[in-house]
Amino acid sequence: MSAAISILVTILFVIVLLYLVQKLPIDSTMKQMAQIVVLIVGAVSLLSSLGVF
Numbered sequence: 001m002s003a004a005i006s007i008l009v010t011i012l013f014v015i016v017l018l019y020l021v022q023k024l025p026i027d028s029t030m031k032q033m034a035q036i037v038v039l040i041v042g043a044v045s046l047l048s049s050l051g052v053f
Contacts, residue, residue: 006049023032 013036047053 003049003051007046009042010045010049014038015041 017038018035021031021038024031024034026034044053
């Protein structure tokens with residue numbers, strides 16, 4: 001049960017961060033790079049919560 005909660009919190013956190021990156025007043029290439037970083041960190045966090053790492 002705690003793994004499911006951890007996964008949901010991680011997904012919600014990634015969604016909020018992606019939303020906030022979209023609101024930043026920077027050029028589109030920097031936004032895209034920031035989105036990629038957020039997605040990679042979110043994926044690693046999800047994999048670690050599932051016990052892969």
